[in-house]
Amino acid sequence: MDTNLPEWRREGDELRRTVTAPDFPTAIRIVDEIAVRAEELNHHPDIDIRWRTLHLTLTTHDAGGLTDLDFTLAAVIDDIAARHGA
């Protein structure tokens, strides 16, 4: 990555990251915290929940590609995940 986001991979116009939480309730708490911050930023990830594993995809639909908001939200998600031991 060209930014300091080693957990994320770039696939076309998207950033993707997998988060593995310690257990399912923690995974849901992570999603809930992401939801709060996503609303504040008015920027929303696609989230696929599989037991304690979250597959997150970021892109800016309005722009048809990646913008600063995607990289900002990626860093926010990294912080939330780290605080939950994920």
Ligand SMILES: C[C@H](O)[C@H](O)[C@H]1CNC2=NC(N)=NC(=O)C2=N1
């Ligand atoms: C109208 C509103 O600002 C847009 O629909 C926002 C909402 N959240 C969004 N989230 C994401 N990931 N991409 C967008 O383009 C986007 N657009």
